[in-house]
Amino acid sequence: MENEKNTLLKVDNLVMHFPIYRGVISRQVGAVHAVDGISFDVKEGETLGLVGESGCGKSTTGRAILQLYKPTSGEVYFKGKNLVKLKSEPMRMMRREMQMIFQDPYASLNPRMTVRDIVGEPLMAFGQASGKEITERVADLLKLVKLNPDFASRYPHEFSGGQRQRIGVARALALNPSFIVCDEPISALDVSIQAQVVNLLEDLQKEFNLTYLFIAHDLSMVRHISNRVAVMYLGIIAEIADRDELYVNPLHPYTQALLSAIPVADPVYYEKNRRKVLEGDVPSPVNPPSGCRFRTRCPIADAHCAEVQPELREVSPGHFAACLKV
Amino acid sequence: MIDHLLQVENLETQFKTPDGIVHAVNGVSFTLNEGETLGVVGESGCGKSVTMLSCLRLIPSPPGKIVAGEAFFHGQDLLKMDPEELRHVRGAQISMVFQDPMTSLNPVMTIGKQLCEPLKLHLNMTDQQATNRAIELLGLVGIPRAGERLKDYPHQYSGGMRQRVMIAMSLACNPQILIADEPTTALDVTIQAQIVDLVKRLRDEMGMAIIWITHDLGVVASIAHRVAVMYGGYIIEESDVKDLYANPTHPYTLGLLGSLPHIEEKVHTRLFSIEGMPPVLYKKPVSCPFAPRCTFVTEKCWQENPKLETVSPGHRVACWVDTKSGSKR
Ligand SMILES: Nc1ncnc2c1ncn2[C@@H]1O[C@H](COP(=O)(O)OP(=O)(O)OP(=O)(O)O)[C@@H](O)[C@H]1O
Ligand SMILES: Nc1ncnc2c1ncn2[C@@H]1O[C@H](COP(=O)(O)OP(=O)(O)OP(=O)(O)O)[C@@H](O)[C@H]1O
Ligand code: SF4
Ligand code: SF4
Ligand SMILES: [Mg+2]
Ligand SMILES: [Mg+2]
Numbered sequence: 001m002e003n004e005k006n007t008l009l010k011v012d013n014l015v016m017h018f019p020i021y022r023g024v025i026s027r028q029v030g031a032v033h034a035v036d037g038i039s040f041d042v043k044e045g046e047t048l049g050l051v052g053e054s055g056c057g058k059s060t061t062g063r064a065i066l067q068l069y070k071p072t073s074g075e076v077y078f079k080g081k082n083l084v085k086l087k088s089e090p091m092r093m094m095r096r097e098m099q100m101i102f103q104d105p106y107a108s109l110n111p112r113m114t115v116r117d118i119v120g121e122p123l124m125a126f127g128q129a130s131g132k133e134i135t136e137r138v139a140d141l142l143k144l145v146k147l148n149p150d151f152a153s154r155y156p157h158e159f160s161g162g163q164r165q166r167i168g169v170a171r172a173l174a175l176n177p178s179f180i181v182c183d184e185p186i187s188a189l190d191v192s193i194q195a196q197v198v199n200l201l202e203d204l205q206k207e208f209n210l211t212y213l214f215i216a217h218d219l220s221m222v223r224h225i226s227n228r229v230a231v232m233y234l235g236i237i238a239e240i241a242d243r244d245e246l247y248v249n250p251l252h253p254y255t256q257a258l259l260s261a262i263p264v265a266d267p268v269y270y271e272k273n274r275r276k277v278l279e280g281d282v283p284s285p286v287n288p289p290s291g292c293r294f295r296t297r298c299p300i301a302d303a304h305c306a307e308v309q310p311e312l313r314e315v316s317p318g319h320f321a322a323c324l325k326v
Numbered sequence: 327m328i329d330h331l332l333q334v335e336n337l338e339t340q341f342k343t344p345d346g347i348v349h350a351v352n353g354v355s356f357t358l359n360e361g362e363t364l365g366v367v368g369e370s371g372c373g374k375s376v377t378m379l380s381c382l383r384l385i386p387s388p389p390g391k392i393v394a395g396e397a398f399f400h401g402q403d404l405l406k407m408d409p410e411e412l413r414h415v416r417g418a419q420i421s422m423v424f425q426d427p428m429t430s431l432n433p434v435m436t437i438g439k440q441l442c443e444p445l446k447l448h449l450n451m452t453d454q455q456a457t458n459r460a461i462e463l464l465g466l467v468g469i470p471r472a473g474e475r476l477k478d479y480p481h482q483y484s485g486g487m488r489q490r491v492m493i494a495m496s497l498a499c500n501p502q503i504l505i506a507d508e509p510t511t512a513l514d515v516t517i518q519a520q521i522v523d524l525v526k527r528l529r530d531e532m533g534m535a536i537i538w539i540t541h542d543l544g545v546v547a548s549i550a551h552r553v554a555v556m557y558g559g560y561i562i563e564e565s566d567v568k569d570l571y572a573n574p575t576h577p578y579t580l581g582l583l584g585s586l587p588h589i590e591e592k593v594h595t596r597l598f599s600i601e602g603m604p605p606v607l608y609k610k611p612v613s614c615p616f617a618p619r620c621t622f623v624t625e626k627c628w629q630e631n632p633k634l635e636t637v638s639p640g641h642r643v644a645c646w647v648d649t650k651s652g653s654k655r
Pocket of ligand 1: 018032033034054055056057060285
């Protein structure tokens with residue numbers, strides 16, 4: 001494959017189940033099928049958007065890729081190395097290159113640490129710098145995320161949500177990573193501040209050739225920032241394609257429903273269009289439906305859909321969908 | 327004079343905190359007509375919830391205090407009404423749905439009991455009548471097998487179902503006004519679309535007026551007839567929904583709409599971003615509250631806070647500058 005060269009990350013049949021224990025002897029009675037066999041790759045310098053409803057497994061995917069969870073099965077290749085098989089020390093070194101930015105800028109920073117310590121901690125942990133060097137590097141990082149370096153001695157509570165998210169970005173950048181999992185980095189922020197953070201992430205990506213896995217539920221923001229987009233439903237990938245292809249020509253009934261539910265900031269749109277509203281709720285990931293997982297809400301499901309689990313199939317070049325009727 | 331269903335005049339609410347007085351709402355006036363849906367938008371902390379809670383005298387006091395204003399409902403000032411009468415208005419004529427259904431549902435009481443209680447209290451229904459009505463209401467908001475599910479506790483419902491139950495409860499007594507404070511913010515887009523469509527359908531069937539608070543400019547476009555944009559405790563622009571999106575006028579509204587990615591974006595364009603932070607409300611500003619972040623700012627903006635003035639029929643803006651032409655007003 002000619003594209004193999006610039007593939008930075010390759011996820012192969014990744015499964016992440018969380019066991020459920022019950023009773024006095026803690027017998028395992030079942031498992032949450034959070035991620036249930038997903039495969040995709042991410043190319044160097046690109047942004048892959050990951051969308052889907054709450055609980056569909058987006059964060060678990062991000063965490064399992066970074067080996068913050070030990071996957072139940074499957075492989076994760078980063079720069080050609082299988083992270084799942086890596087011993088702890090080589091994995092620790094690899095971790096420098098892979099960082100994560102979290103959803104909640106309030107909870108993800110240690111309230112008792114100064115900004116200097118928060119941003120400088122990874123540098124210390126990896127013995128990359130000491131004393132004055134750290135202070136200088138932290139100042140550079142703060143400037144990079146457009147924060148005043150004089151703020152280094154302050155504590156997180158002295159900052160606004162958008163500023164805290166910048167602190168999180170500065171920390172993630174400290175070790176010059178090549179890959180960052182952005183887990184809903186703007187969801188908790190106000191509209192006017194979201195644009196600031198998105199612009200910052202885009203600028204940094206250009207400057208440092210960063211690769212992002214951008215997890216979000218705001219589909220219009222995902223369209224804005226991504227090169228390709230993957231749609232998850234109940235632990236599997238329903239569809240994956242280039243962003244324009246996905247938004248203009250969605251093939252999977254779930255993607256179609258999701259796109260039609262996006263609120264559009266245009267009242268005239270609502271006069272002209274009747275949207276398709278998806279009925280019902282997402283089923284429990286403890287007992288996912290047989291066959292196609294979307295069949296309990298799919299407007300075109302038939303008996304066949306309850307028997308066969310559709311594979312993620314390449315329908316046109318680069319456009320994959322998991323539906324028996326596509 | 328037109329008879330408005332609700333007419334709020336010059337409402338001011340403050341909170342006494344250890345760090346000083348928070349000027350949460352600084353002289354807000356608006357009206358709501360029968361059958362109308364008013365959208366209220368603005369960033370976190372701009373005073374959306376406090377405005378509506380003040381109208382119903384539901385702000386915690388202390389630390390909160392309504393320091394000025396009037397809120398006429400059918401010609402009677404809710405802010406001066408006798409508490410007993412006000413309780414009846416809140417129970418039967420004006421109802422509220424909050425952002426987080428878990429905090430407003432009682433976790434140890436069945437859904438059925440919670441639905442039936444107000445029916446018995448405000449409409450004097452018998453147990454049987456209330457149960458029948460509760461089943462009907464759950465059916466109305468799309469809860470399948472409503473009869474059985476009355477016996478469930480809130481945690482046995484999904485987030486979207488709980489929000490639908492909240493709406494069912496708020497509709498129980500056929501209110502004239504439904505105040506919905508970010509009722510869909512915590513929900514997924516598909517469930518959000520279900521709820522918005524549900525409320526629109528019920529509105530058309532029951533003819534109630536709605537105040538819909540949100541920070542999502544897309545949701546507002548889908549449901550409101552008229553929109554008020556708030557900033558720093560003020561309404562800074564108010565207009566018919568179509569006119570607001572076609573002719574946004576206040577620099578803050580322009581910025582908000584500009585910072586949204588366009589869903590049909592063909593080439594990648596950089597998002598417009600409003601620099602700076604929302605205001606700290608410890609002082610009632612003498613200047614325009616948006617001045618520190620405004621790209622149109624002039625000398626005058628620092629000296630005097632502009633009032634909400636009519637700029638075209640049904641369209642009011644609080645700004646010293648005509649942003650279309652760039653000239654002073
Ligand atoms: N550590 C855990 N132990 C047990 N179950 C978990 C754990 N983490 C996640 N889950 C479950 O796995 C499923 C997927 O969760 P995940 O957090 O990945 O969803 P998500 O797509 O990120 O959702 P959201 O949009 O709400 O963040 C959910 O059912 C969740 O409850
Ligand atoms: N109990 C309280 N004590 C002190 N200050 C308060 C209290 N309640 C609200 N405030 C302050 O009043 C201001 C307006 O708050 P309000 O809840 O109306 O904002 P909002 O527009 O509804 O925001 P959000 O979108 O976050 O719900 C804020 O600055 C808030 O901090
Ligand atoms: S496989 Fe069947 S149920 Fe699944 S999405 Fe396709 S049509 Fe719907
Ligand atoms: S009054 Fe002045 S500062 Fe305020 S919004 Fe208008 S131009 Fe900007
Ligand atoms: Mg998540
Ligand atoms: Mg609020």
